[in-house]
Amino acid sequence: AQSVTQLDSQVPVFEEAPVELRCNYSSSVSVYLFWYVQYPNQGLQLLLKYLSGSTLVKGINGFEAEFNKSQTSFHLRKPSVHISDTAEYFCAVSALSGGYQKVTFGTGTKLQVIP
Amino acid sequence: DGGITQSPKYLFRKEGQNVTLSCEQNLNHDAMYWYRQDPGQGLRLIYYSQIVNDFQKGDIAEGYSVSREKKESFPLTVTSAQKNPTAFYLCASSTRQQMGYTFGSGTRLTVV
Numbered sequence: 355a356q357s358v359t360q361l362d363s364q365v366p367v368f369e370e371a372p373v374e375l376r377c378n379y380s381s382s383v384s385v386y387l388f389w390y391v392q393y394p395n396q397g398l399q400l401l402l403k404y405l406s407g408s409t410l411v412k413g414i415n416g417f418e419a420e421f422n423k424s425q426t427s428f429h430l431r432k433p434s435v436h437i438s439d440t441a442e443y444f445c446a447v448s449a450l451s452g453g454y455q456k457v458t459f460g461t462g463t464k465l466q467v468i469p
Numbered sequence: 470d471g472g473i474t475q476s477p478k479y480l481f482r483k484e485g486q487n488v489t490l491s492c493e494q495n496l497n498h499d500a501m502y503w504y505r506q507d508p509g510q511g512l513r514l515i516y517y518s519q520i521v522n523d524f525q526k527g528d529i530a531e532g533y534s535v536s537r538e539k540k541e542s543f544p545l546t547v548t549s550a551q552k553n554p555t556a557f558y559l560c561a562s563s564t565r566q567q568m569g570y571t572f573g574s575g576t577r578l579t580v581v
Binding site: 363386388390395396397398399400403405444454455457459460461462 | 473475500504509510511512514519557559561563565566568569570571572573574575577
């Protein structure tokens with residue numbers, strides 16, 4: 355079984371400040387890792403993904419994440435946030451289970467950017 | 470442009486009625502999924518389908534039914550057996566290798 359933990363349900367941050375959204379996972383097999391963003395009343399949009407290779411992954415809108423296997427973490431970072439980054443962010447892990455890639459989502463972190 | 474279309478965006482249902490949510494994709498993806506989203510609970514998998522004419526229950530399938538007669542379409546029926554159907558429903562698709570989902574824009578269902 356696999357699981358994803360997003361410890362922070364809400365993160366307020368001032369505009370132009372840096373932000374880190376935390377994600378920890380557990381799995382007994384190799385995983386793929388993802389971050390998605392959701393704006394109000396919309397679907398989720400893929401921000402970035404880690405499949406293999408370099409542990410530092412760059413995504414859209416200036417976000418990046420680092421895969422840390424020893425700490426089973428995949429934290430999302432942005433050096434300077436904008437008002438438009440206000441949204442909910444979901445971490446997800448995909449692992450082979452029963453012959454198909456099963457995806458498990460975290461409960462989400464609401465990022466509130468304060469002017 | 471390729472993508473996933475969910476309709477309608479908003480849906481109201483009377484108690485005791487069945488209602489069907491539409492999901493169509495033109496990405497040529499093999500796999501399709503239905504998720505339910507409630508505040509503070511993230512996304513919970515209802516049903517998924519990896520190939521036409523085949524689908525499996527997810528974590529919260531009770532009170533829901535699906536069909537997959539065409540590769541492009543994966544409609545979800547919320548039956549009267551679903552005791553708490555008010556939620557935001559998201560459809561997604563992916564390749565078999567599962568390199569990430571493409572999501573639709575969602576349907577918000579309200580029972581009145």
